[in-house]
Amino acid sequence: MTRVPRLITAAAVALALTAGAARAADLTWMGSSYAEPANKPAVERMIAGFKTSSGLTVEPLGFAWGDMQKNIFLKARSNTLPEIVQLQERWLPTVVNLPTLVDLNTVFGKEKLEATFAPEALALGNIDGHQWGLPLFSGTVGMVANKAVLEQAGVAVPKTVEEFKAALITIRDKIPNSVPYPMATKNNGSIVLDFMIWNWVFGGSIIDDGGKAVIDSDASRTALAFVVDLVKERLAAPEIDRPDSRRLTAQGQSGFYIDAPVTRSFLRDFSGKGEAFDANVLPMAMPVLKGGDKPVSVQWGHILSMFAPDAKAVPEDAASKLLAYATSDEAQTDFPIALSALPTTKSAREKVAGDAYLSNWAKAAGEPRPNEVGIWSNAAELNQIVGEEVQAAMLGLKSVDDAIAAMQSRLSDSMAKAKPAN
Incomplete structure (x- = not known):
């Protein structure tokens, strides 16, 4: 008889401890920036500023960029999703059907959000008129060069594809053990971005505005042959992902690569030189096929999404205050x-208009285009298809023609059951 009360007491104590642990912070933020050594201090600064202004506390959770989507869905299945999650904008189509995702128009008001944010930034989190995320930061994905490596090899910033390849050959021959262009050759999400941009350069497209797979074209075959030849000629290398590109560039072993403007922060960190390395970070326009062509880039950014029971929230909620x-x-x-x-806000952009690096990046962006794969509800499957087939061609497992044919067939099958995400 005496054991029953003791068991109840022990359970009550355990429950109290668990509840206390759960309330250690007022809310939780989950994002990739907190897992990145170069960017973690900025997240901590923002959390500290929020605590000072609101009196509320935040528990940050960090996962590597490549692991974020997996962890989002794992936590969704276990009903442990944090209140605020940082998303790459192209993940939104795969997250939008989670039942606890909040339409932020219902929290802050559509008109107020439109008055606050730059239109192209706000669009990053909008699908079918619903604001599923507020833009945290924005920009484009395009080409960046290491000025020191270009000077060491004696090459100028290339403007055309022909000049670009010639510059890569010179870097390969003059700088031992270099990877002149650390193009993404692994990680489907990274491969798709690099190939998509080169495909645009050569006049190709993967999926048209109507949702039709159009990769089976002479332009796309030429684009794929181009990136395959870069690997064959040791101008690019197998098993390269975006973090590898950044490290090679920071270590003076590459001349060019494709990235978002956040690359400067990574290069500061990986070089060990901090802001002193900034002089080497050169935003440049994507090479064009012929004079008169408009350089291309991909619209890019991160958003903050909110999750709440029944997908409902009000401005007075702790999570709403953190978003604000x-x-x-x-x-x-x-x-x-x-x-x-x-x-991403109109007023903040006015206040930082004098930042030379961001100004140069914007000038180099040329003609930013939406991610033509990421806007569809089956974006994850499309990324996998394109990434697998491009990688197979780059590794010599398939011919260019076979890879393009397989891509066209697989993409068409996938798009037959897809719908646009925005």
Whole structure:
């Protein structure tokens, strides 16, 4: 008889401890920036600023960029999703059907959000008129060069594809053990971006505006043959992902690669030189096929999404207050700049208009285009298809023609059951 009360007491104590642990912070933030040594201090600064302004506390959770989507769905299945999650904009189509995702128009008001944010930035989190995320920082994905490596090899910034390849050959021959262009050759998400941009350069497309797979074209075959030849000629290398590109560039072993403007922060960290390395980071226009062509880039950014029971929230909720703070001038004139990205609010952009690096990046962007794969509800499957077939061709497992044919067939099958995400 005496054991029953003791068991109840022990259970009550355990429950109290668990509840206490759960309430150690008022809310939780989950994102990739907190897992990145170069960007973690900026996240901590924003959280500290939020605590000072609101009196509320935040528990940050960090996962590597490549592991974020997996962890989002694992936590969704176990009903442990944090209140605020940082998303790459192209992940939204795969996240939008989670039942606890909040339409932020219902929290802050559509008109107020449109008055606050730059239109192209706000669009990153909008699908079918629903605001599923507020933009945290924005920019484009395009080409960046290491000025020191170009000078060491004696090459100028290339403007055309022909000049670009010639520059890579010179770097390969003059700088031992270099990877002149560390193009993404692993990780489907990274491969798709690099190939998509080169495909645009050569006049190709993967999926047209109507949702039809159009990769089976002479332009796309030429684009794929181009990137395959880069690997064959040791101008690019197998088993390269974006973090590898950044490290090679920071170590003076590559001349060019494709990335977002946040690359400057990574290069500062990986080089060990901090801001002194900035002089080597050169935003440049994507090479064009022929004179008169418009350089291309991919629209890019990260958003903050909110999850709540029944997908409902009000401005007085702790998570709503964190979103409001993260998009305030105080946070937007610090956090995006620390990550070498553009602020997303109109007022913050006016205040940082003198940033030379971001200004040069914007000038080099040329004609930013939406991610033509990422806007569809089956984006994850499309990424896998394109990534697998491009990689198979680059590794010599398939011919260019066979890879393009397989891509066309697989993409067509996938798009037959897809719908646009925005």
